[in-house]
Amino acid sequence: MSPRIAxxxxxxxxxxxxxxxxxxxxxxxxxxxxxxxxVGQISIDIERLVxxxxxxxxxxxxxxxxxxxxxxxxxxxxxxxxxxxxxxxRPVRRWEFIVGKFLGLAGTLAVNTVCxxxxxxxxxxxxxxxxxxxxxWVLVALYFIVLQFLIITALALLFSSxxxxxxxxxxxxxxxxxxxxxxxxxxxxxxxxxxxxxVATLAAYLVPNLSALNVIAPxxxxxxxxxxxxxxxxxxxxxxxxxxxxxxxxxxERRNLK
Amino acid sequence: MAAIEILDxxxxxxxxxxxxxxxxxxxxxxxxxxxxEIFGFLGPNGAGKxxxxxxxxxxxxxxxxxxxxxxxEVDDPRVKAQIGFLPEQPYFYDYLTxxxxxxxxxxxxxxxxxxxxxxxxxxxxxxxxxxAAGVQLRKFSKxxxxxxxxxxAILHDPKVxxxxxxxxxxxxxxxxxxxxxxxxxxxxxxxxxxxxHILSDAETLCDRVGILHLGELxxxxxxxxxTSGVHEKVELTWAGGAVPASLKALGAEVHVMGDTTRAIVxxxxxxxxxxxxxxxxxxLISVTPLRASLEDYFVEQVKPAQATAGARS
Numbered sequence: 001m002s003p004r005i006a007x008x009x010x011x012x013x014x015x016x017x018x019x020x021x022x023x024x025x026x027x028x029x030x031x032x033x034x035x036x037x038x039v040g041q042i043s044i045d046i047e048r049l050v051x052x053x054x055x056x057x058x059x060x061x062x063x064x065x066x067x068x069x070x071x072x073x074x075x076x077x078x079x080x081x082x083x084x085x086x087x088x089x090r091p092v093r094r095w096e097f098i099v100g101k102f103l104g105l106a107g108t109l110a111v112n113t114v115c116x117x118x119x120x121x122x123x124x125x126x127x128x129x130x131x132x133x134x135x136x137w138v139l140v141a142l143y144f145i146v147l148q149f150l151i152i153t154a155l156a157l158l159f160s161s162x163x164x165x166x167x168x169x170x171x172x173x174x175x176x177x178x179x180x181x182x183x184x185x186x187x188x189x190x191x192x193x194x195x196x197x198x199v200a201t202l203a204a205y206l207v208p209n210l211s212a213l214n215v216i217a218p219x220x221x222x223x224x225x226x227x228x229x230x231x232x233x234x235x236x237x238x239x240x241x242x243x244x245x246x247x248x249x250x251x252x253e254r255r256n257l258k
Numbered sequence: 259m260a261a262i263e264i265l266d267x268x269x270x271x272x273x274x275x276x277x278x279x280x281x282x283x284x285x286x287x288x289x290x291x292x293x294x295e296i297f298g299f300l301g302p303n304g305a306g307k308x309x310x311x312x313x314x315x316x317x318x319x320x321x322x323x324x325x326x327x328x329x330x331e332v333d334d335p336r337v338k339a340q341i342g343f344l345p346e347q348p349y350f351y352d353y354l355t356x357x358x359x360x361x362x363x364x365x366x367x368x369x370x371x372x373x374x375x376x377x378x379x380x381x382x383x384x385x386x387x388x389x390a391a392g393v394q395l396r397k398f399s400k401x402x403x404x405x406x407x408x409x410x411a412i413l414h415d416p417k418v419x420x421x422x423x424x425x426x427x428x429x430x431x432x433x434x435x436x437x438x439x440x441x442x443x444x445x446x447x448x449x450x451x452x453x454x455h456i457l458s459d460a461e462t463l464c465d466r467v468g469i470l471h472l473g474e475l476x477x478x479x480x481x482x483x484x485t486s487g488v489h490e491k492v493e494l495t496w497a498g499g500a501v502p503a504s505l506k507a508l509g510a511e512v513h514v515m516g517d518t519t520r521a522i523v524x525x526x527x528x529x530x531x532x533x534x535x536x537x538x539x540x541x542l543i544s545v546t547p548l549r550a551s552l553e554d555y556f557v558e559q560v561k562p563a564q565a566t567a568g569a570r571s
Contacts, residue, residue: 004366007365011362018353082345082348083349084317085315085343085345085348086343086344086345086350086363086410088317089315089316089317089420090339090363090366090367091335091338092338092366093335256271256318256319257312257318
């Protein structure tokens with residue numbers, strides 16, 4: 001990897017930290033502590049289920065909000081503020097800039113997720129008094145959530161490379177919602193006919209299949225995740241992210257900076 | 259050898275919702291700047307100066323033509339390691355300190371890691387920001403930001419430095435510091451290409467200037483070459499507030515100042531003007547030739563086109 005990509009990524013991470021993005025961890029900590037204490041008092045035998053469900057859903061939502069709202073500004077903010085001028089007038093290629101920004105935000109989300117994961121496990125320990133073998137699957141669910149973040153960040157970056165922050169946010173958030181129900185979209189395509197079937201099938205394959213990356217419910221019920229699914233989801237997320245990044249690079253390469 | 263060679267470089271933007279309208283920002287531009295030269299790129303706002311710089315920096319794609327810096331195409335990474343750029347009204351990552359900002363840019367410019375602390379320290383000292391090295395840029399004044407901008411542009415010891423309106427918005431002290439820095443760059447043998455609409459700065463600093471207006475290069479040359487063609491003028495001063503009627507017919511600009519009157523007339527009307535004063539028995543105090551300034555030349559170049567543009571609108 002080009003060292004310039006690493007410097008751009010490190011600077012993006014530093015920006016997120018100094019802009020107090022990681023302060024969301026405080027809200028998460030309050031939520032998890034409150035939930036653990038409350039759940040311990042009102043639920044019988046399903047404390048673990050509630051904590052895993054609530055914890056992983058919160059990790060996902062907090063991360064998606066960060067991925068979208070920072071991702072949409074990664075390029076457009078640099079253009080608006082013209083900070084990009086002094087970067088691209090150096091021996092930095094445009095694709096290196098895009099990849100660096102992506103890795104910086106992905107790194108921020110990864111660190112954020114690790115901190116939240118510690119919170120989830122602390123809450124689990126609090127309600128169960130000990131860890132169980134099946135708690136290991138929570139790590140797999142967290143890994144899938146990070147894969148979701150990669151896809152969402154790449155999409156936000158793609159939209160950010162050609163549209164305004166507001167439109168980028170609308171596009172990225174819409175894709176997140178549709179992608180979360182992509183299994184239903186595929187189901188609808190399967191029972192449709194004619195043009196509707198074609199359109200629904202095309203849409204189902206174009207939007208990110210985020211529902212396959214959501215294993216929160218089975219993990220909360222202590223069900224294992226198949227190794228094959230882990231391999232498939234990893235490959236799918238990397239390919240989808242790579243394609244979105246390539247799209248962002250192709251658009252950004254042709255763009256005139258205002 | 260040419261430091262900058264611009265061959266019929268042009269830029270037209272597609273505007274409007276359907277991008278069907280075209281706006282010409284730069285008409286085919288042909289220009290050569292030699293190594294070690296301080297070149298001033300002058301023009302009123304909207305003349306196309308920033309567009310030219312963006313094309314040279316690879317920030318915008320040209321519609322036609324080409325440009326070479328130090329003999330290489332502008333988007334060649336090798337050339338980018340040898341140029342420095344200060345954009346107009348620069349805005350840097352304001353969450354960084356001045357030291358962190360320069361370290362970041364030094365890394366991106368390919369400065370060896372071992373040399374970075376020394377280079378950054380010396381540069382902060384050179385632009386007078388040593389005491390503010392640990393302060394975040396969001397707390398910087400406009401002048402301090404401009405100095406940080408110049409520091410990032412010359413940090414990696416580039417051969418060619420591009421400065422877009424480097425004196426814009428600075429107070430007299432700030433302008434003086436920037437002028438001194440450009441003089442230092444000249445002494446170091448750097449090529450400096452800077453755009454400005456502050457003509458006195460260009461007149462003081464530049465080996466040659468180019469005047470751009472409405473996207474078109476109107477003229478290029480040394481200040482003395484350009485101003486030699488401007489009609490010379492003479493200032494006449496006499497006692498009293500009386501103004502001969504015939505003087506106005508000679509096209510004189512007359513200003514009555516208390517007990518003296520001053521008139522500026524074209525040099526070829528000097529004798530006729532003095533005769534007019536003698537006929538009225540007015541006491542002539544002085545006759546002073548006025549040197550044509552770059553401003554006179556600039557106004558002469560820009561005025562007719564602006565009048566036409568005004569008439570059109």
